Amino acid sequence: MAELPLNVGVIGCGVISEIYLQNCATVFPQLRLCAVADLDPEAANRRGSAFGLPALSPAALLARDDIDIVLNLTVPAAHVAVGLAAIAAGKHVYSEKPLGVSVVEAKTLIEAADRAGLRVGCAPDTFLGGSHQTSRKLVDDGAIGRVVAGSATLMLSGHEVWHPNPDFYYSDPGGGPAMDMGPYYLTALVNLLGAIARVTAFASRSGATRTIAKGPRAGQKVPVEVYTHIAGALEFASGAIVQIATSFDVKGHGHSHLEIYGTDGSMLVPDPNRFDGEVLRLDGSDWTPIPNSFGSADGNYRGFGLADMADAIVTGRPNRASGALALHVLEAIEGLTRSAATGRAVQMETHCDRPTALTPDEFG
Secondary structure, three states: OOOOOEEEEEEOOOOOHHHHHHHHHHOOOOEEEEEEEOOOHHHHHHHHHHHOOOEEOHHHHHHOOOOOEEEEOOOHHHHHHHHHHHHHOOOEEEEOOOOOOOHHHHHHHHHHHHHHOOOEEEOOOHHHOHHHHHHHHHHHOOOOOOEEEEEEEEEOOOHHHOOOOOHHHHOOOOOOHHHHOHHHHHHHHHHHHOOEEEEEEEEEOOOOEEEOOOOOOOOOEEEOOOOOEEEEEEEEOOOOEEEEEEEOOOOOOOOOOEEEEEOOEEEEEOOOOOOOOOEEEEEOOEEEEEOOOOOOOOOOOOOHHHHHHHHHHHHOOOOOOEHHHHHHHHHHHHHHHHHHHHOOOEEOOOOOOOOOOOOOOOOO
16 A cells, blocks of 8 residues: 555646645655656746756656656646656646636546546646635534525736746637636636536627737737636525626726625635635624634645545545546536537536535645
């Protein structure tokens, strides 16, 4: 039987890899870093040198017998291909979001892992943070009564304002605000409310190109192949109705990230792209801060879901940031896009259980 820590090899050494490597090395004792890899040897060498790890090709990393889990931080279009290669090499795989760029291809990864008796995990894992677990406890304790509705708002002006290579955010498949940032919001909502039953949406695209603002490619134009504003509604199996907006077309707004409305009160949930933040509950006519009694109360704890998966592999329990959860979220995102294109509501076909809530001292 496997024992902690489990050995991790990282494929994909882009921007997001730094915080994962930092946390794997210093925050989560369930994990031991072994090597990094990237199709770009220079990128792998930079990360390897910074963290004292061997820099390999992806094939060489997959060939190592001492790696238990592949942390897949490649671009979305490569998530499933790299994941399948990891499964074929006998490794568990934990991927950055989304699980894949389509439900059809993502299912092939889940099915391959099931056949091999291996685990699939997937970001986002921010719902494991202290603020979101505090919100979950309020719902579970009935602090706002039965949840009947809510709203989710992710609206910004686009990643080309800061990212030096934003092309994939606007490419089809895999791009767009719903595919990029939607997983944070939808995963947080499934954690709070359970599985989604049906979705519907309208969508638009504000322009045919975007201009890179920073970095060596500043001034270059990137083609836009996807919807850049999607406004929709989610019907949960519980009966709750949540309106959702995801956009790369909005310069600024005054909406909260997540609001949950119950029969006995309402709750404001912090940014689902973060582990921290203040939870507020409507108490009469005033919004009251709710103390956080969970771990990871502040800071960036990316890799929490990976550490949880390592512990789950050893103890034999389900991992919380699971492939089933990520597949369900991906189907909801795909359904919103399909609904916008067809003008019809889309019935969900996948189902996932709510992730098990954390205890206050777990991974604290």
